[in-house]
Amino acid sequence: MKKKNKIFLPMMVALILVSGISSVLASPTDIKLTVWKPSWGIDEKYLVPIFKKFEKSNPGVRIEYLFHPWEGLMERYTTAFMAGHPPDLFYLPDVHYPKLAASGLLAKLDEFFPQDIVKVKKEYMQRWWNSAIYKGHVYGIPYVHVGITLAYNKDLFDEGGIEYPAPMDDPKFSEWTWNKFVEVAQKLTIPEKDQWGYAWAANWAGDAEVWMYCYIWQAGAEIINEEGTGVGFDNKAGLTAFKFMNDLVNTYRVVPDGGMNPKFHDYFYTGHAAIAPFDCYQVTAMVKDYPELNIGITPYAQGPGRNLLDGRGMHANVGFWLMSNRCDYKDIAYKLMKFLTSKEYCEEYINAAGLFGCRKDYEMKIDNPKAQELGKIILAAAERYGHAYPINPHQIEVNPVFYAEVQNMVQQLKTPEQAWKDAVNRINEILKR
Template identity: 25%
Template sequence: MKKMRFLVHLLLIIVVVAMSACSNTQSSGEEKKTLEVALWDKNVSPAVDKSIEAFKKQHPDIKVNVTYTPWEDYWTKLKTSIGGGKGPDVFWMNGPNFYQYTSSGFIKDLEPFIKNDSEYKKDKYFPAVVDLYTYQGKLFAAPYFIDSVGLYYNKKLFDDAGVPYPDENWTWDDIEKVGKKLSNKEKGIYGYSADIKTSQSVYYDLMHQAGGYIISEDKKKSGFDSPESKGAFHFIKKLIDEGISPSAKTVMETEGKQLFLSGKVAMIPAISVSAGEFKGVLGDKLGVAPLPKGKQKASIVHGIGWAMNAKTQNDKAAWDLIKALSGKEGEKVIAESGFSIPADKSISDIWLKSIPSLDLKVFLDAQEYGVPYPVSKNTAEWQDVETKEIQSAFLGQKPIDEALDTIAKKMNDILAKENSK
C-alpha cells in the first residue's frame, strides 16, 4: 500500500513538473530557436562575432551557429544544402552567384522586411553594392562591405633597389620600368605579380584601364575579343616574358599573394579586404597606392551581401540578425576591424583610421572611377570558360588571341540564351 501511494505521489510530481515546463514555454512565446550562419572568410570572424553577441543580447532565446567553409567548397556546399530544402538561415552572397540564387528561388526577397522596418534605409549604402544585389527592382541581399582594388607594395624591396614608391601618377609604363629594377632573378624576386588566376584584381582592371570591357552594359555582348581587352592580356604576357611577373606555372604552384607575403614580389594589385592580412604579415614594410592607369583609370568594385534562405523557418529572427550584422552598429564594427570598406557610406571614415600606417583612402577614392563587378544571370558559367581559356593560353597551350576569341564566342552564346528567356 505504501509503495502504491509512493508511485502515485511520484506520478503527480512528474505531471506538475511537465505542466510547469509547458507553461514556461508558452509564457516565453516560443521554443528556443537556432539560426545557422554561413560564410567563407575567417579573417572577418572578430567583427561577425561581435555583431552576433550584440544580437544575442536582444534575443537571449536564440542560439546562433556560425560555419566557415573554405572558398573552394563554399558554393558547392551551399547550393547542395539549399537545393535540398535545408541550408543556413543567413549566409554570404557575392556578385557572380547572385542571379543564379535569386532566379532559382533560393534566397528571400528582403523588401517586405525593409518596408516594415523604419530603421533600415537602402539609400545609406553605396549605390554600387545596392545595385549589385537588386533583382527585378527588389533587394535580395543586405549590403555588408565593399571592396575595390589598389596596388600594394613592399617598401623594403623598393628601398633595397633605390627606387621611389608608387604614387597616383603611375602608369603601365612605370609598372614595366620600375618592375625591371625591382626584379632579381638570382634572388627569385619579381617586381610585380600579374596572377592570372585572380580576375577581379588583375586582368578585369587591366581590361578596363586599356579601354576595353568584360561585358556590355546591356549584358548582351562579351568584350574579351575587343582590341583593347586583348591589349591588356598582351601587357601581362610582356611582364611575364621580361621576368617582371611570375609565370602562370609559378602562380599555379604558389599564388601571387603568397609570393608577395614571403617577400618574393615587390608589387601586387589586390582588393581592400587584403589590407589587414597583408599588414599582419609585412607590418611597416607594407604600402599601398592607386592602381597605375593605362589609357584610363579603373578599379573593379565589388562587395558582399547577407542573404536569407528562402525556406528559413525563422525569417523574422533572421532579418533581425541581418540588421545586427549590416545595420549601423554592425557596419561600425566591421569598419573598426579594418577588414574592408563598410557598405554604409556614413561609416567609411571610421575604416580609414583602422590601419593608420596605410593610406586606405586609396580604396575610397577608387569609387570615383570604379567599375562594377561584371555579372549576368549565368556569370559562373561564362567565368568557367574564361578561366580555362586564359590559363590554357598562359600555360602556352594556345595563342592568347585565340583563347580570347573563344571566350567571347562562348560567352556570347551564353548571354544570347539568357536574353532569349
C-alpha cells in the same frame, strides 16, 4: 441546424487563417531563425555575441547558426534549398547570390519591405548598393567589400633610384599609367638577383580572375555586357587587355615563373618583388606578419580605357546578408538583417577581418598604425575605382573559363588573339544557357 453550420464553418476557417498568419508574422513564444555564414575565422568571437544581443532584445527568438568552410559553398546551399531546409538568413558575395535569385529562392526585399528598404538604401554608398540589385529587385543588404590595389617595396624603389607612385590627389598621379608601370617594373627586374618588377600569376590558388579582370576594366571593357546576354570584352579593348597581360609575362618579362606560380605573393613577402597586387585583408595580415617590409600602396596604373573608372578599375566585390524565400518569419529575419548591418554591430567585426564596410558612415579602425595608414589608401581607391563582379547568375561559371584562357596564353599555348577569341566564344556559350 443547417443555419448554424453556415455560421460556424466560416468562423472556423477564419480562426484557422488567423492562426496561420500569426505563425508567419509572429512573435509568440519560440521563433527559431537559422543563420549560415562562410567563416572568416573570427566569427565565434565577434558574430555570436551580436546574435546574443539580438535574442536578448527580442524575447522568444532563438538564433541557430552555422559557420562553414568556403569550400563547396554553392553545393552546400543548393543542397539545402533542394531539400527544402535552407537557412533563413545567410551571407554570400555578389558572385554567388544571383544564381539563387534567378531560381526564385531568395526573398525580394523591395517587395516584402517596400517602404523601409527605400530608407535603408540611403545608408549605403550607391556603388555597393547597386550590386544588391538583380533584374530590378533588391535581394540583399550590403555588408562588406574588398579592394585590390598594388603594394610596392619602398626599399627596392630607393635602391633603383625610382620615385614612388604619387598619391591619388597629387597632380603627378596622372603619370602613373600602364607605360610608366612597365618602365618601372623593367628597371626593377634583375633576374640574376631573382628580383622581379611585378609578382603576378594566372593560376593563384584562390579565385585567380581577381588579378585579371582589372585589366579588362582598365582597357575600357566589361566582363559581361549590360544586358547580361553576352561578353563585354569582345572588342578592341578586350584584346588590348589580353595582350597587356601576355606582354608583362612574355615580352617585358617582369613577372617571375612565367606568370604561373600559385604562391606568387611569396616573392613580395621575401623582398624579391618590387610590386604585387594585394587584397585589403592581405595587406593587414602582411603588415603584421612581415613588419620588416617597407610597404607603400598605390592604385593600379591607368590603362587606355579612361571612359570606365578613369582606366583604373580594381576588383572590389561585395558581400551581402540575404533572406531565403522560404523563411517563415520574414519580419523578424529582416529585423535581424538590419541589426547585423547596423553601424553599431558591424564595424568591429568587419575591421577585425581586414575588410571594409559598405555603409556611408563606416569608419575603418585598425589597431596597427601602419595597417590603418595603408588601409585608408586602399579604401579611398576602392570607393573611387572599385568594380564588383557582374551581377549575373552565370558569373560563377564564367570565372574559371576566363582565367583558363589567360593561363593558356601566358604559357604560350595560345596567342593572345586566340586565347581572347576562345574566351569570348566559350563565355558566350555559357551566357546563352
